Amino acid sequence: MPSSSIQSFFTSPTKNSDGFTAEEVQSALRPVGISGATQWTPTLEYDEVDLGDLEPGPRNLTLMGRVVNFYNVTKPSKQHRAAQGYLKVQLADNTGVLTVRLWYNNIIYDIRLGQLVTVWTVHVSNSSEHNSLAPSTAPLFTSIFPEGERNCHFMIHINSDNGTQFKRPFNCKDSKALPGLMTLKSFTDGGYDVDDVKLLVCVKSIGALLNRNGTTSDLTSLTIFDDTADASLTLYSSLCTSASSFRPSHTILLISNPGWRIDKQAKLSLNANSRVDIDPDMSDARRLRALAQRLTKKEHVNPAFPDIDTSDFADAAVRALYSLADVDEFARKNPNEQFVGYLSVVLAGLDIVTPWKRNMLMSSECCGIAVFANRVQGVCGQCENGVKLRVNPRILGPIIDETGQISSGKLVLSDKAWEQLLGRTAEQLVATDIDTLRYLEQRLLLLRVTMGFVWCAEGEMGRLAVWCVGN
Numbered sequence: 001m002p003s004s005s006i007q008s009f010f011t012s013p014t015k016n017s018d019g020f021t022a023e024e025v026q027s028a029l030r031p032v033g034i035s036g037a038t039q040w041t042p043t044l045e046y047d048e049v050d051l052g053d054l055e056p057g058p059r060n061l062t063l064m065g066r067v068v069n070f071y072n073v074t075k076p077s078k079q080h081r082a083a084q085g086y087l088k089v090q091l092a093d094n095t096g097v098l099t100v101r102l103w104y105n106n107i108i109y110d111i112r113l114g115q116l117v118t119v120w121t122v123h124v125s126n127s128s129e130h131n132s133l134a135p136s137t138a139p140l141f142t143s144i145f146p147e148g149e150r151n152c153h154f155m156i157h158i159n160s161d162n163g164t165q166f167k168r169p170f171n172c173k174d175s176k177a178l179p180g181l182m183t184l185k186s187f188t189d190g191g192y193d194v195d196d197v198k199l200l201v202c203v204k205s206i207g208a209l210l211n212r213n214g215t216t217s218d219l220t221s222l223t224i225f226d227d228t229a230d231a232s233l234t235l236y237s238s239l240c241t242s243a244s245s246f247r248p249s250h251t252i253l254l255i256s257n258p259g260w261r262i263d264k265q266a267k268l269s270l271n272a273n274s275r276v277d278i279d280p281d282m283s284d285a286r287r288l289r290a291l292a293q294r295l296t297k298k299e300h301v302n303p304a305f306p307d308i309d310t311s312d313f314a315d316a317a318v319r320a321l322y323s324l325a326d327v328d329e330f331a332r333k334n335p336n337e338q339f340v341g342y343l344s345v346v347l348a349g350l351d352i353v354t355p356w357k358r359n360m361l362m363s364s365e366c367c368g369i370a371v372f373a374n375r376v377q378g379v380c381g382q383c384e385n386g387v388k389l390r391v392n393p394r395i396l397g398p399i400i401d402e403t404g405q406i407s408s409g410k411l412v413l414s415d416k417a418w419e420q421l422l423g424r425t426a427e428q429l430v431a432t433d434i435d436t437l438r439y440l441e442q443r444l445l446l447l448r449v450t451m452g453f454v455w456c457a458e459g460e461m462g463r464l465a466v467w468c469v470g471n
Contacts, residue, residue, distance in 0.1 A: 040146070040153045046120055052095025052170070054140050056126040060151075063098065063119045063142075065091030066166045068275040070111055072238050083145055087111060087238075090138050090275060091119070093166040097275070099127070099134035099141035102154055107147060109154070113242035114278030116157040116165060119144065135272045137257060167281035169254060174283040174332060180256075181284070185228035188266045196257060199268075200284055201226050201233075202292045203251040206243050222246070224253065224268075227291055231266040233258075239270065245278075249292040252285040253278065283332060301370045302363045302390050303463075305414040306456050310467040313340055313452060324404030327455065327464070336457045343451045349397015349408065352441045353434065361430060362389035376426050391418045391426055412465045420469040421449070447471075 046062040054061075067089055074085035083103040089111065091098050100119055102109065111117075121142040127134035134141035144152035172178050180196045187199060201224040209220050220240040222233045233255070235243055245251075254277040259269040270276065279285065320341040322330070330339060355361045360372040367382035371389065378387045393413065399406040419425050422440065424432065432440070452468040 040155075042120060042151075042153070044122075044151055050095040051091065051093045051098045054096065054098060054124050056124055056140065058123045060122050061120070061124065061142075063091065063121065064166070065093040065098065065117065066278075067111060067113055067115045067117060068092045068097065068277060069113070069270060069272075070238070071272070081105065081148065083148070086143075088134075088272075089117075090135070091117065092170070092275065092277070094168050095170060096140075097138040097170075098124075099138040100154070101133070101141060101143040103143070103145040103148075105147045109156070110241075111156065111238070112245060113239065113276050114245065116161040118155045118157065120151070120153040122151050137273045137275065163279075164281075167277075167279065169277055169280050169282065172280070172282050178254075178282070178284070183228040184224075184226050184231050184266060187260075188229060188231075188262055192260050192262065192266075199226075199253075199255045199258065200280075200288060201231070201253050201255065202288050203246045203248050203253065204230065204292075205248055206246055209240055225292075226288060229265065231268055233268045233270075235270070249296050250289060251279060252289055254280045254282075254285070283335065300365050302365065302393055303412055304390075305412055305467070306454070306463075306465050308454055308456070308465065308467075310414075310452075310454070313454075313467065316340070324401050324406065326403075327453075328404065331455060331457075331462055335462070337455075338457060339455050341453060343401065343453055344448065345399045345401045345406075345451060346446060346448050347397070347444055348400045348405075348446065350395065350441050350445050351397060352395050352437050355392055355395055356434060356437055360392055361395070362426065363392040363394075364389045374430050376430060389426075390415065391422075391429065406464070410463070412463055413469075414465070414467050417451070417466045417469045 044060050046060045048062045048064075051063060051065055054063075069090040070087055072085060072087055076084055082105065084105055086101050086103040087109060089100040089102055091100055119142065121144050124140055124142050125133070127139045127141055133143075144154060146153050169178065178198060178200075180194065181198045181200060182191045182194070184199060184201065187197065191197060204223040204225045207221040207223075209218055211218055218237060218240050220235045220243045222235070222243060224231050224233050233253075255268065255270075256275040256277075257271075257273045259271040259274065261267045261269075322341040322343055324343065324345070327341075327343070352361070356374060358372075359374050361374045362376060362378070363370065363372050364378065364387050365371060366380035366385065366387045369380065369382050371378040371380060371387045372392070373389060376389050378389050379385070380387050391413070393411065394409045396411065396413075397408045399411065413421070415426065421444070422429060450470045451466045452470075454465045454467060456463050456465050
């Protein structure tokens, strides 16, 4: 009788050469939050509907959108198959927004802001003041429990998302400003009291993941900015994972109804009524990204006047007078079109004496190094070659009219325009004594002048090039 061991009475799964079974390999390769139970095949017919067309009531629906806010609500239960909590997820497409109450038991959903998801549900409800099952910004909601209901499902698109769907905020038009949109400076100066406020910002830096007071509550602080100010945005708990997909000086956030605390700068957070659109498809976002990219590069201290023939502008039959708001509106509608006109503006600031005392009245750049001097010819400190210097644009402060403002150093003036503004050539300016410069500075301050300009498009950003100045 052949001998046998106790192992022969038990069957064991076949293992590979690395010591793992086929089931263990498949489990390891399966994405986070997806288990064998979630390989779902619909048995009903579902209608694909835009979120803006939803109405409360029973109906088999397939809904697709991007995650604009979410947070976890734990509700532990001792029952084995009962839900242990839910994720309150806000989905948005180009037409509207919906709240999804996603109940869970064993599945861990790896959700992040900006993800494209699809929801299969059989009912949509409407929140009210009495039940408060959804925030006021997204009162329509659906409640699903994929682990306990066979006709509901929640799917996160990972490989099928090309990053272009549902990126345009509702009611957004490139030719007009988005309702409620304001700058960080305006928000800090009192704009936080406005209903349905929106902030368009760029991510500047991403802080480390921190644990607050040794608890299970994590937080990540982001530094954000626009062209007016900096601020901070703090993400808590499950929202912290979203920061891993952000790129400094590239990722644009459209934040609606943020939580706030005003100190030396605005400190923002997200609450139940907040919404965050990642890299929205709008012209303002593209311009802010172009500005952020420009700031990462060293900007020329005194850019040259563009190569444009202005000889026919002065004798043109049509001489359009623009306001700064008109220029802004026209540039938004026609970002790549060059146009010519005139501005009637006030010189709100002028500083000639201080640059003269600092030997910085004239400036240029060579070998990537700024060159300053109180003469029209300088020497590069790198190659030691001669450098032709032009009037430092920083001597001209803010330029304002009744509709807007241009910050100091943002205008590009031709040599002829500088001569007409200052009443002397660059050679004569550097030879002027300090008393005359002080008088010139005071004489030009708050003076209204007319500037002939050309709008020069440079990608998503552009410049005003001034070719003449008159009283």
